[in-house]
Amino acid sequence: MAYKDLHDKPFEENTIAKLEIFEDYAQAWIPTFVMQNVSSICIFDFFAGTGYDKNGVAGSPIRILDKIKEQVISIFQRKVKVRVFLNEFNTEKFELLKKSCEEYLKINDYVGQAIEINYFNEDFENLFHKLLPIIKDFPSLVYLDQNGIKFLSEKYILELEKMRQTDFLYFASASYLWRFGDSREFKAHLDVEMSEVKSEPYRFVHRSFINQLKKKLPLNTQLKLYPFSLKKGANIYGIIFGASHPLAVDKFLRIAWKRNEINGEANFDIDDDNLKKQRSLFGNQPLTKIEAFQENVRNKILNKEIVDNFQLFGFVLEEGHLPKHATEILRKMKSEGEIWFDGKFPLITYENVYSIKRKISYLVLKK
Numbered sequence: 001m002a003y004k005d006l007h008d009k010p011f012e013e014n015t016i017a018k019l020e021i022f023e024d025y026a027q028a029w030i031p032t033f034v035m036q037n038v039s040s041i042c043i044f045d046f047f048a049g050t051g052y053d054k055n056g057v058a059g060s061p062i063r064i065l066d067k068i069k070e071q072v073i074s075i076f077q078r079k080v081k082v083r084v085f086l087n088e089f090n091t092e093k094f095e096l097l098k099k100s101c102e103e104y105l106k107i108n109d110y111v112g113q114a115i116e117i118n119y120f121n122e123d124f125e126n127l128f129h130k131l132l133p134i135i136k137d138f139p140s141l142v143y144l145d146q147n148g149i150k151f152l153s154e155k156y157i158l159e160l161e162k163m164r165q166t167d168f169l170y171f172a173s174a175s176y177l178w179r180f181g182d183s184r185e186f187k188a189h190l191d192v193e194m195s196e197v198k199s200e201p202y203r204f205v206h207r208s209f210i211n212q213l214k215k216k217l218p219l220n221t222q223l224k225l226y227p228f229s230l231k232k233g234a235n236i237y238g239i240i241f242g243a244s245h246p247l248a249v250d251k252f253l254r255i256a257w258k259r260n261e262i263n264g265e266a267n268f269d270i271d272d273d274n275l276k277k278q279r280s281l282f283g284n285q286p287l288t289k290i291e292a293f294q295e296n297v298r299n300k301i302l303n304k305e306i307v308d309n310f311q312l313f314g315f316v317l318e319e320g321h322l323p324k325h326a327t328e329i330l331r332k333m334k335s336e337g338e339i340w341f342d343g344k345f346p347l348i349t350y351e352n353v354y355s356i357k358r359k360i361s362y363l364v365l366k367k
């Protein structure tokens with residue numbers, strides 16, 4: 001498969017969207033650990049590119065440094081060591097990467113003092129296994145901004161699955177899967193049930209891909225995977241976010257829903273929610289993604305499958321929604337006399353469930 005070289009031209013809109021999601025996550029991730037006074041945190045960019053595009057727009061490594069720069073005061077105050085690992089296989093690009101970062105750190109020398117930066121000019125395949133012990137030992141954020149799809153194979157996903165304090169963001173071309181998923185070459189990397197993928201419309205390909213990946217995980221896995229599809233013309237790419245910790249998932253979902261308040265999952269109207277809203281004006285009531293989720297929550301509460309905020313918060317994350325979607329429906333149910341809970345709010349937040357561990361029950365009054 002011939003890959004396009006991203007750096008001989010300006011970044012496209014899609015690439016910028018991907019980079020913004022990457023950097024938004026770094027922005028949310030860094031303070032989580034800095035505030036916990038951990039000794040070291042690690043950020044890995046295994047496919048780092050050159051640092052900037054042709055027009056000087058920052059790529060992932062410079063954006064990582066920018067996010068560290070934003071929080072450098074607390075990093076110093078809390079004496080946290082930030083270790084950055086940047087890799088680029090192509091030697092020419094590697095030289096540019098090093099130059100870009102060194103220049104950045106010369107201008108922002110205090111960022112240089114706050115971090116330990118490590119450059120690699122290696123094939124991901126070898127480097128990943130070399131750096132695995134570090135990923136394992138420290139809170140780590142891992143970017144896997146590959147071209148195509150090759151490095152999403154089971155051997156890497158299953159290693160990442162074992163980590164308990166690692167969050168990762170993969171980039172994948174779901175269109176490649178659609179086109180080449182049945183080929184022997186592709187199956188050697190990842191054996192996906194293409195009949196299942198193709199039983200859904202093409203626009204869901206990235207979502208289906210993640211469903212296939214989930215099937216490769218151990219039954220008792222704690223790893224959660226979430227998609228964010230990026231469409232450009234006929235091609236669909238996407239981010240796959242993975243983490244085991246509920247706080248990490250909560251943070252990613254907030255970023256995803258901020259980018260798209262209708263579906264939190266794509267840079268386009270993946271579920272035709274706008275059309276559904278129009279149809280509902282004419283009397284039919286097809287439910288939008290948020291409405292369908294709220295209806296689901298309502299039924300689970302009335303059927304007592306979900307009885308308190310601890311269970312509900314878990315369900316919200318599992319379904320890739322925001323706590324506020326569930327909060328809205330619970331408050332409505334309370335005001336309509338279907339349920340009762342103590343206080344004004346149903347306490348569906350990470351803070352209540354995991355930090356202060358405040359459990360409240362939802363009592364069903366009428367079904």
Ligand SMILES: C[S@@+](CC[C@H](N)C(=O)[O-])C[C@H]1O[C@@H](n2cnc3c(N)ncnc32)[C@H](O)[C@@H]1O
Pocket residue numbers: 006019046047048049050051052058059060061087088089090093122123124125145146147
């Ligand atoms: C999608 S680009 C990454 C772009 C980068 N994140 C940025 O923001 O500019 C993928 C990069 O991975 C590099 N690459 C390709 N195969 C690789 C491999 N086996 N190991 C490491 N890097 C590789 C390519 O040269 C390319 O620069």
